[in-house]
Amino acid sequence: MTSKTPRALDSEKHSGINIDFTNEAAEAIKEVSTDDDQLSRPITVIFIGAGSRGTTYAEFARVMPSWMRIVAVAEPDPQKRDLFRQAYDIDIDNAYEDWKPIAEQPKMADAVFICTLDHQHFQPAVAFAGLRYHIFLEKPMSVSISECAKITAAAEAAGTVFAIGHVLRYSPFHRRIKEILDTKELGEIINIQHVEPVGWYHFAHSYVRGNWHKEADSTFSLMGKCCHDIDLLQWWTGLQYAKVSSFGSLTWFNKHNKPKEAGSSTQCLECPLQDTCQFSAKTIYMKHKWHTSVLSPSRNINDIEEAVKTGPYGRCVYEMDNDVCDNQVVNIQFERGERTTPTATLTMIATSDALCQRKVRIYCSNGDIEADEQEPYIKVTNFSTRSTRSINPYKGNTITTGHGGSDMGIVRCFLLAIDAYERGDYREATSQIPPAREALNAHLFVFAAEQARKTGTVVNVDQFIKEQLRKATEN
Structure with a gap:
């Protein structure tokens, strides 16, 4: 994939439902689908929030109406609400300004997508869990440890499918890396270097001028931008986090x-x-x-x-009241019993040409992996055979929409999980969408990393999580 500049993005792929990028969504769905994909019936859904993320996920219904049918929307902006309603042929009586009237009615759909701003996740997530809707909650889960813990408890009590928008593990690119690691061809993971290059104009848009520019009004940038990177690292390794330190600051945008x-x-x-x-x-x-x-x-x-x-x-990017980090490094030690303690670094950097196209280096005991989302290939070197090969994880050459196909990939798995759940195949449902507790642990680690940055300490992750969950249950 080539680096994306503002000029390359003037087709506004990410900009709204009345710019038609259905063809790109269709190509992404082809990339993440398998020949035996099928549902027993269409899944009916409600969208809470018709902004950038909501309209992105909703594209699945355009391409696959036999899989997903949108029956209602809640969106405070009247123009966005009306555009969304018309795009998906939603009855005008089912287009709401607020989500609360929907939650006050008898259950009107199978599932709900909650795509509001981060600090608005808690109340609808708990309410719709209580009504036993299947829930797709955009990341991050919430902006406080207490709210994350309570959302998880509500989801577990409901027992329904609960997905967090940790989309990265659903792209062909990252899934292929996982497959390679799981074969153990390269032995044990020793170290991972993972870079999230946010993109200079993307960071200015979202984290300097936009909704995530101030921690008190949203959340800190590591949570807002990289909680799904943390989820990815844990998924690749299959290990628990042991210790973390972190350094970062608001360096440039002041x-x-x-x-x-x-x-x-x-x-x-x-x-x-x-x-x-x-x-x-x-x-x-x-x-x-x-x-x-x-x-x-x-x-x-x-x-x-x-x-x-x-x-x-x-506004001038140097004259805003933004206060979130524009660069941060997270140093991680994983726990693998008494044998080895693999390490990893996660770097988030605002001033990059690449737009959220991750760069990954994984060093193992019998080989290594070099992968860059700007290119469609994964380079794999095996020490034993002294051979290097390049793998294209895509059926085509590139994926240009939605986190390398992840956005459509996670919606597909969410719908498959609901279908399996309703057939009583709970193991299959969990294989498509992991338990809520797994997402909670990833979030708690991000809070631990931020604690380490702010205090200049090495944080014992297990102790931090236990202490924070104890406090959450007391409140």
């Missing part, structure tokens, strides 16, 4: 780094550098039209310009 030529300008359209600054809202949104549905669901140029003039997405 007033100290504002170009002198920008003067006192706080708005891009008033700045003398509006045509040359790489972070110019004029260039990113008005010229290249990247992710503009967040600024205006209509994506009309006049509406976009007005949003740039008056809203946070037109």
